[in-house]
Amino acid sequence: MTSIELALGAAAVKGATGPATNALSRWGRRKYDKFIATYTNALATYITAAVDHCSCVKNILYRDQLAKTDEKYVNVRFRSGTGETEDMNLLSALLHNRRVLVRGRGGAGKTMFTKWTTLRISETLLNHQRIPIYIELRELRFDKDLEFFEDYAFRAVSNRRTKPNFQQFKAGLEAGLFVFILDAADEISKDHRHQALKIIDAFAKHYPEVGILLTSRDFTEIGGMTSFEHFETQPLSREQALTILEKLDYREDIKGTLLDNIKAGNYDKHAFFLENPLLVTILLLTFDQSREIPVKRSAFFKRAFETLYERHDASKEGALARDHHAGLPMDEFEDVFSLFCYGTYINSMYNFTQEELVANFRAAIQQLDLDESPTDIAKDAEESVCLIVKEGHEFVFVHRAFQEYFTAVYIKNYKANDIGDIIEEALINGQGENTLEFLFELDQFSLEKRYVLPKLKAINSKFRKLDFGKIEDQISGLALLFSRFKIFEKTGAFASLRPSSRIDNTFLFAISNIYPQTNTLRIFFGGEHAHDPFKELPLEKIRKSRSSRREKNLSDIELLDVSFSPTSSDWVTETDLPKRLELLVQDLFALEEALDAKYSEKVSKVRKRFSGFGRG
Incomplete structure (x- = not known):
């Protein structure tokens, strides 16, 4: 008898508690037995595969073998608005139907945590009667008919031989029989990321009995996941x-x-x-x-x-270095790999089929005009250098931090006049986090002089046209940054925020890792109430304002869709938004002035140093 059968069967035991017991009571024996008959085999097959996948991990040390997750895992610590907490507490939260969003930088242990969580839930099924559904979100594929996350989840767990029933699956969701572990929202294709987060958020609202763990790096849209409690990974002690x-x-x-x-x-x-x-x-x-x-x-x-x-095999003293299939010198391999990383990064490619891997290396060697086999270089990347690893039927970076580092290396070595456009593609389309910081160390001059400063001047020129002593110009300034925002009508709590296209808001957010003063979200998200930024807004006036309109989301929850327009003055004046905007703009002006002085001074020093040369 499988763990699924034991867990679902335990619902009938006298004194048993849990979602399966509740489902039995709600549905009746006949419907419940039909659910077990339909889903036992499908879910048992799915969980076996998920546990096998989560039980092992690869990294740059264990290139020829899989390491056991439980042997290598070290407990992760998290911080939220209420203080620090531990992994066991988040695990308990999931088993009590809470929705947890874990945010952290690359390498922080988010994926290891999701695998550890899946293993812990699967091995204690009998105690809590909840079935873990582990999904790597980079695998998410969008069809025209995929409008709801439960559709994708149904496909993920279904076994064709059992002919599962979608309505039964939905009944299981409504009863809280499942816990979803969703890894790496930041690896969803950028073309579908907004839609994916929207349907996941709607899914969380529609099935309040389902526990959900979602992990991601930081990016603009992830802050709008209002159905989730937000936690950040903490540095190792x-x-x-x-x-x-x-x-x-x-x-x-x-x-x-x-x-x-x-x-x-x-x-x-x-x-x-x-x-x-x-x-x-x-x-x-x-x-x-x-x-x-x-x-x-x-x-x-x-x-x-x-x-x-x-390197030699790190685990064996005196072992010989491995042969390289293509035989490229290190610097030439670095050229190819950095171009490969840049090209895939700006296209949000983090995983590859065998054909895609070779095709992208082929594109790189053709640009560099090299006469090498793309298949051999792909083998070197995987087998000899171990920057690419195979997971299942696909290939991924051993860690995305390497893709980001080599993207920065490519930009550093790029010498053409369109360097600003090359940086733009990486920081905007690639959601550059570590890339920006690597580039700041590798080539601060190109980053600041040829990219940040021109972009900053263009943005600031629009703000300089405004008189921040006038309410109409204050509203115009807010509208430059944000076209609209949404709040829940009953509570006034934040639902979502849409950046304006009138200035490059995404640029300002992208560079805020280096220049924190450019983070435009602090207009709304600054201060104590990081996840309840609209607590002090005059909700009744917003309801009556012509700048707002009512709408419903996918879960039929009523929202107020609010824009910044001349009619917003009746409520904006009662907030501190204009003051926050003014402080932000002052910081942007100061940054432009500092960079201008920095690079003007550099030119002056060079002129002075060589003033004795010339025709006299």
Whole structure:
């Protein structure tokens, strides 16, 4: 008897509690038995596959073998508006029908957490009667007829041989028989990301008995997931970082020396490289090569690449370096791989079929006019250098941080006059997070002088036309940034926000990792109420204003759709939005002035240095 049969069958046991027991009571024995007969085999097959997938993990150390998730997992800590919490608390929240959004940077352990969560839920089915549905969102494919997330979920768990019934599946959702674990919303194709988040949010509202875990890196739209409690991953503690190092399968002498180095008091000096599991792993590799730790992150990843390109088998002392199929020198392979990363990054490609992998390497070597086999280079990327790994039937980056680093390398080496457009594609279409920071270290001049400063001047020129002492200009300034926002009519709580196309709001948000003062969302999301920014808005006046209109979302919940227009003055004046806007604009002006002075001064210094040359 499978765990599904045991869990669903346990509903009839006297004194049993849980969603299956509730479903039995609500549906009656006949309907409940029909559900079990239909779904037992389909769900058992699905869960077996999901558990197999979640039980193992690959990374840059374990290139020839799968490591056990439970052996390598280190408990993740999270922070929300109410303080810090632990992974076991979030697991408990999911089993009590809560919706949890975990946000964090690349390498923070989000995927490991989703796999760990799936394993814990599956092994305790008998206790809570909830069935885990694990979905990697990069696999999400949108058909014209896919309007609701339950349609996709039904396809994901269905087994054709059992001929499952969609209405029965919906009944299971309504009864709370499932917990959904949705990994990496940021890896959904950018063309479908907005639609995907919309249907996931609607799904969460429509099925209040279903627990949902959603993970993602930060991007503009993810803040609008109002059905979810928001949590952020926290950096590893010193003890957690040491535990991860101790668990890695690596030469004990190298590992021991690094552990001694950190324990001797060098933790604070290199805290960045120990803040998440990926960086800890890379740190070990780079330390093996040089016995020192780079100061800059870009140097850190460069050294990691050099180590991977030339390294022996890390677990065996004295093992020989692997052959390279294409035989390219390291610098030429870096040229090809950085172009491959840039091209795939701006097209939001994070996973590939075999054919897509080879095709994109072919495009790179053709641009570089190299006479090499794209198949051999793809093999090198996977087998020799281990920057690409195979997961199931597809290939993915060993971690997206490498794709972002090499995208920045490509931009650094790009010398044509359209460098601004090249940066724009990466930061806007690629949702550049780490890419921007890598580029800031690798080529700050090109980033600031040829891209940030011209864009900032164009935006500020529009704000300079406004008189912020006049309410009509204050509203015009808000409308430059945001075309409209939506709030729930009953409570006034935030539902969604639509940036305006009149200025490059996305640019300002994209560069806010380097220049926090450009984050336009702080107009609404600043202050104490990070996830209830409209708490103080005059809701009754907004209801009566001609700048708002009523509508319903997919779950039939009433919303107010509010725009910034001349008729907004009757409620905007009662908020601090104009003051927040003015402070933002002052910061944008100050940043432009600082960059202007910085690069004008550089030119002046060069002129002065060579003033003795010329015709006299």
